Amino acid sequence: MLLFVVAIFLSAFLLFQVQPIIARYILPWYGGSPAVWTTCMLFFQFGLLAGYSYAHALVTLFRSRPKLQFFIHLAVVAIALIFLPITPADELKPTGGSETSDLWGIVRLLALTVGLPYVAISASGPLLQHWFAGAHRGVSPYRLYAVSNLGSLLGLLSYPFVFERMLGLKHQTWWWSGGFVVYGVLALACAWRFWRGGMVDRAEEDGMADGADTAAEGPPVAPTMGSRLLWVVFAACGSAGMLAITNQMCQDVAVVPFLWVLPLALYLTSFIICFDQPRWYSRMVWIPVVVVGVGLMVWLLNRQHDVNAGEWHIGWQIGIFLLAMFGICMVSHGEMVRRKPHSHYLTGFYLLVSVGGACGGLFVSLVAPKIFDNYWELHFLLIFLTLLVGILIAVEAFNRYRNKIWGGVALIATVQALVVLCLGLKLHYEETKSGVIATQRSFHGVIQVVEGDEGTEDHFRTMFHGRINHGDQYLDPIHKGIPSTYYSEYSGVGALMQSLPQRQEGSRAPVKLGVIGLGSGSLAVHTEPGDEIVFYEINPSVYDLAQNYFTYLSDSEGDTSVVLGDARTMMEVELRDGQPREYDVLFVDAFSGDSIPIHLVTEEAFEIYFQHIKEDGCLVCHITNLHIDLSDPIRQLAEKFGREAMLVTHDPDYDQYMLYFSEWVIVTKNKQIISELHAYDWVNPWLRDEPDPIHWTDDYSNLIDVIMWD
Numbered sequence: 001m002l003l004f005v006v007a008i009f010l011s012a013f014l015l016f017q018v019q020p021i022i023a024r025y026i027l028p029w030y031g032g033s034p035a036v037w038t039t040c041m042l043f044f045q046f047g048l049l050a051g052y053s054y055a056h057a058l059v060t061l062f063r064s065r066p067k068l069q070f071f072i073h074l075a076v077v078a079i080a081l082i083f084l085p086i087t088p089a090d091e092l093k094p095t096g097g098s099e100t101s102d103l104w105g106i107v108r109l110l111a112l113t114v115g116l117p118y119v120a121i122s123a124s125g126p127l128l129q130h131w132f133a134g135a136h137r138g139v140s141p142y143r144l145y146a147v148s149n150l151g152s153l154l155g156l157l158s159y160p161f162v163f164e165r166m167l168g169l170k171h172q173t174w175w176w177s178g179g180f181v182v183y184g185v186l187a188l189a190c191a192w193r194f195w196r197g198g199m200v201d202r203a204e205e206d207g208m209a210d211g212a213d214t215a216a217e218g219p220p221v222a223p224t225m226g227s228r229l230l231w232v233v234f235a236a237c238g239s240a241g242m243l244a245i246t247n248q249m250c251q252d253v254a255v256v257p258f259l260w261v262l263p264l265a266l267y268l269t270s271f272i273i274c275f276d277q278p279r280w281y282s283r284m285v286w287i288p289v290v291v292v293g294v295g296l297m298v299w300l301l302n303r304q305h306d307v308n309a310g311e312w313h314i315g316w317q318i319g320i321f322l323l324a325m326f327g328i329c330m331v332s333h334g335e336m337v338r339r340k341p342h343s344h345y346l347t348g349f350y351l352l353v354s355v356g357g358a359c360g361g362l363f364v365s366l367v368a369p370k371i372f373d374n375y376w377e378l379h380f381l382l383i384f385l386t387l388l389v390g391i392l393i394a395v396e397a398f399n400r401y402r403n404k405i406w407g408g409v410a411l412i413a414t415v416q417a418l419v420v421l422c423l424g425l426k427l428h429y430e431e432t433k434s435g436v437i438a439t440q441r442s443f444h445g446v447i448q449v450v451e452g453d454e455g456t457e458d459h460f461r462t463m464f465h466g467r468i469n470h471g472d473q474y475l476d477p478i479h480k481g482i483p484s485t486y487y488s489e490y491s492g493v494g495a496l497m498q499s500l501p502q503r504q505e506g507s508r509a510p511v512k513l514g515v516i517g518l519g520s521g522s523l524a525v526h527t528e529p530g531d532e533i534v535f536y537e538i539n540p541s542v543y544d545l546a547q548n549y550f551t552y553l554s555d556s557e558g559d560t561s562v563v564l565g566d567a568r569t570m571m572e573v574e575l576r577d578g579q580p581r582e583y584d585v586l587f588v589d590a591f592s593g594d595s596i597p598i599h600l601v602t603e604e605a606f607e608i609y610f611q612h613i614k615e616d617g618c619l620v621c622h623i624t625n626l627h628i629d630l631s632d633p634i635r636q637l638a639e640k641f642g643r644e645a646m647l648v649t650h651d652p653d654y655d656q657y658m659l660y661f662s663e664w665v666i667v668t669k670n671k672q673i674i675s676e677l678h679a680y681d682w683v684n685p686w687l688r689d690e691p692d693p694i695h696w697t698d699d700y701s702n703l704i705d706v707i708m709w710d
Helices: 004-028 034-061 066-083 099-122 123-136 143-166 169-196 225-252 257-276 283-303 314-339 343-371 377-399 402-432 492-499 521-524 539-551 568-575 603-612 631-640 669-679
Strands: 436-442 445-452 458-465 468-474 513-517 532-537 557-564 583-586 613-622 645-651 664-666
Touching: 004 034, 004 099, 004 123, 004 169, 034 066, 034 099, 034 123, 034 343, 066 123, 066 169, 099 123, 099 169, 123 143, 123 169, 123 343, 143 169, 143 257, 143 521, 169 436, 169 603, 225 314, 225 343, 225 377, 225 436, 257 314, 283 314, 283 402, 314 377, 314 436, 314 568, 343 377, 377 402, 377 458, 436 539, 436 664, 445 539, 458 539, 468 521, 492 521, 492 613, 492 645, 492 664, 513 521, 513 603, 521 532, 532 568, 532 583, 539 557, 568 603, 583 603, 603 631, 631 645, 645 669, 664 669
Parallel strands: 513 532, 513 583, 532 557, 583 613
Antiparallel strands: 436 445, 445 458, 458 468, 613 664, 645 664
């Protein structure tokens, strides 16, 4: 028995280690969007479905021929070894394109890199449990599913806290590849044990279907079509809930493995609890947990639109989202396991569970962006799950227990819960839509333009990515050219522009500016005649809205152009074509939610930047953030490249021209600029005299090091 436990545990451990490893590897290649993770998750869910389908077909078609099962799986594992190591090849990097090409590019990359090894490992859960049932007759295999999910959970949790902190990405892929070889040996040993155990069709002749029945299970009874449908639906609800809430967190914090792993770990924990013992799922416990968790989450979503409410600590926000998600998964998987079949139908049950998981991922990743202009799939899911569970409980009370009173109570409680939930979600919908004049949802998230104070001199427009401000503009002719928000004349941007030698009296030479991240185009207001400014923008929706609803680009006094595509990718292409830009200043102002995408603040990224910047030019990084402090990684990189890093902070004490608190880090070795910034007292002291030793590369970075927990 120990052999099967170890093999199943290792296969599950590797199955869920590979997901953050590969997603983390390719994240810089596709611009750090939350959609990179959801697309990876969709691929892995369909990979799991393929593995379960393969296991089900192997067991069903060759039930009485264990020798053939052994040799077929041996061949699959042997062929999968050809794909090792699973390090993605540089040739698979994207060269820029549409969101559709990005999506299918990720799918193609994953298929060529880890496709077959992942399918082979995915099959281990149901296949090895079936073999265990043959080798250990009279012992139910279902508890091994809990072992499998425990391995998955440890695989996930160990990644951000152990492997990501200790190993670079290339070492991680090699380590995983070695683990796959060990798994292959253990899986084949289990197959040999199954074969030698004589698990053939005579088990049915002995009246023991599959040799795995216990007295408690009794004779096999075929599940109804209704039960099969509910397996799929509840599995889909759990998967969709996990992905929808992960999207919400990543949009407002950062797209990093740490925030992928936590929801996925709780998702797996719900499987462990529900499959270990039926009694662990109690409606009297978990339905109230869902009510509390979802209620807090809806309250938090509404609170985020209250400008006077203040910002809650990141820990509280994540905790509320995870509580709601865990409750959703527990109820979804608990109701599913309540209807699990006799072990004779084990592989078919797991197959339909994986179908449901894939359907949930398909809905969130592909269907929802086409039918919703915002992240309304979460609202839809909450209403649907409440209605479904309420009806099932009421029907069960009426039919199974013949108790009309409890059935009526269940229906009344369901209606009440739906009314309260719909009111809360309606309020969030109205707040989200308030003042919105344009919305576009794409692979890179939801972009909105909000208009306010119409008919007054304060008439303005704001661009939002989620709930993060990407630039304001007054529409009154007198004020619309005034730099606002994070880009005022008192911010790091204003300080630098006033300190440039080209802006000094008697010079007035043209300046060449590069900007990573377009937003509303606010930075263009700092140009003068003869200047050139080049924006890099990964999201075509941002460019479209900036052109049609803001005038910063059209009003710019300089020569303005926009390069569509991930900034790093496009700048690399320019270097390969022998076209360094020779910028006087390059601004890094690309936000994903409330965080600069990590791949834009690594050593490799800075190396590209400095090849495009003049020797005496400046790199300027916008690090204003509610949750993450990027000052130490940038200071370390400045030192690495022999430049001085200076912090310029602006904290306005009035609400004129929409000025916001901002933090900018100016990196340069131009002595004249450094002297000018210090002379006019623009430079602020660092929080720490010496930066923490945080040095990020494409091969190594860790968000935990820079989260502001206090």
